[in-house]
Amino acid sequence: MPPSLDELLAHSQKFLEDLRERKEPTLIVSHYDADGLSSASIFAWIFLQLDVPFHLVFVEQTYPDTLEDLPFKDYSYVIFLDLGSGYKELIREFTSNKKVMIVDHHVPSEPERWDHLVEINPYLVGVDASTQTSSSTLSYSIALRVVRADENLIPVALAGALGDRLDIGEKSSLLGLNRAVLEEGKKRGVVGEAISLRLFGFKRRPLVEALASTIDPYIPGLSGNPTACIKFLESIGINPRNGDTARNIGSLSHAEIKHLASELVKYMISMNVNVKEAEKIFGYNYFSLREADSSPLKDLREYAYVLNALGRLDQYGTAISLNFGHRGKYIVRAEESIKEYRRLIAKQLNNIVEQRSARVVSGRATIVFFIEENMPKLTGPVSSILANEFAQILRNTGNKIVGVASPLEGEKMKVSFRRLDESVNLGSLLQKYAKELNFVGGGHPAAGGALLDEKILEELLKRI
Template identity: 35%
Template structure:
């Protein structure tokens, strides 16, 4: 960790010391985001607090808006620890902390304003010259805190799963992430191999592996067991042989090449570009101390399941898995994941079947109207998948809309590389001018705006893109 700037390391130590010495008689609230990074961060910190016998209350938020911050502050807690959000509210929280509330923020999102807090503890890589969208996620920060407290190296695979959830593994890990992965491999915690990227790994029944694979999304295959069965039999692979389900590991090299070739053809033909198919083969990050047959052996699958739990309103199951619980908790998480997959497939089919009514494309921008069919917690995931399909081949930025309630919309933006636009900054600026708020990263961001301002948002973002 020699590359960590001293000020950054000092802040890690400060928060670690505060948690290690936290008074047992104070009321602590831990609030975290619902995505995989937020859940892994909460899981790591919950493990530490539980070991230290520090009582706390854990809650999750879809996003931390101003009203949410005020609600948290007004609940009467002595201390608040915000995980994977909070940076955009540091000025308000600093004022509150000056009165009588201890506030800790551990977050990797880019700041939306220049402000030097004086009364809160904040650990954010952007304040130390590090890129929070590529070099480290909040789960990585949580791990560094836990490691400083001592004895928590075994939690590192969970932190890596959080970074994977935020797509920080794509193109290879960078910065602190790379150092953390190297330490995990050298310590025997994680094994990295080049393999076919299907859910469950090489020992999972192939029929179910295809059905359950969401990343990459396989059009006509994901969440359709009958289609998976037909696909396998058509290419000469028996889903079951001698009463046992066939796995990827059971295939000889010839059949494995056929499987990969046919899947690549399908993904590339549906996405309009071979690069999407390359996601089918890549680095797999195996959790060495997880059983070989476990559905969370592959940290990418673990990340996807955690994301499903959070998006579907069951973040507690995800935290339980991060804390080492299996059995009933894992079974429930897998049920949630099944529903999550079905919701994704249903929404994508609806969008593509009604493309002209639901999608407006102009000058590299696509606006997706999912208000009546997509939950606000899932619009980001679905927008990401759609951006990789052939119908969006000429699209640089996809913007999805879903309903929060009758008055507000959730807006989720996803951009391809080299758009020349900092999506997080732009969406923050536009939403604030439209009685909303938001932010995020350069290529992935979100905001909430009043329903009445949807057309204004579209016009403003279109204007920003045209003047890059």
């Protein structure tokens, strides 16, 4: 860990030690995706160890309307997790007389300091927080400094990082602080990694189901199509069944895995997937060593998917319970939520692909699809899938950015953006135009979001 990051994290220790001494009830505000849920779980665990009462709230973002509804008047201490760095000016308006800590890894807004603010964002000390850290691994590192951290929090922290797709190193490996937490987990015997096929839920799902469920990377013609997956496997000489039993990855020999990986890469290239994207089918897998092979939390990428599904279906209690180690009925609830989440995502994607969407708006280099229903929590995952599945098609029509929009209450809408060209820094672009056009927006270089009305969206698309 860079010394500068270590020094930054030390500021959180003083903040939390002060809380330990005062036993002051604290408001914790967190984002609801995998990274936010993991961060919130780790902080809930910290506060239980400190014996400090807390009120945990999950929000879409620190929008003005959201901040107005939060019970700041009841608390002297406020913590923001996986959000806040890009909206410090707004936060200051509502918390100027509070002691505030922000733990975030999104591109921060210009320095906005006040006496009682502690901001833990690696960007502030020259670390690329959008690739090297997640809010969850930052939260785990903070836990290490304040209390005796539970090693079972390590898979939780890594699920948060993987949920933000921070496995961007060679062969889909984790980098920076995320890698450091992984190495700690390996040393403690709680997590493992292995280079193999990167198929979704490969530890527990039958081979055909794992192949059909894989969308990162997206496999044209196979992702979402079990029948086509069976035909593909048979065409390359791999029998998907052993008698009456469906085969899984564990039943394949080393030679079969190597052959399958090679044939998948060749197939994807033949379907106009670029070589770099096609080669992502083979790389590092991460898994919890203390989880049963049959569990949806075994494969840490699937764990992240479970948390994202629960967060977007408002099942926060189930997510926190799973992160605290509870299983049983919570696993059953999670499995049910995954089915519903996949159904909702598939419906929105089908509407877009089959051109049944409410509207499509194009700009100079951006295309935005509208979701008919008021489902702002689905704009992020739908935009990510579009950016993966249809990147080449969208680029061929001159687009460098794709967005998905959903109406909110009143005249506002939420738009989630994903870049299609690595030369684009979405977080910085959205922050710049947010000031010029008076809307709320920001994010990471590769992904961002905005809260704005339709007229401003049209002007934004003219400028980007």
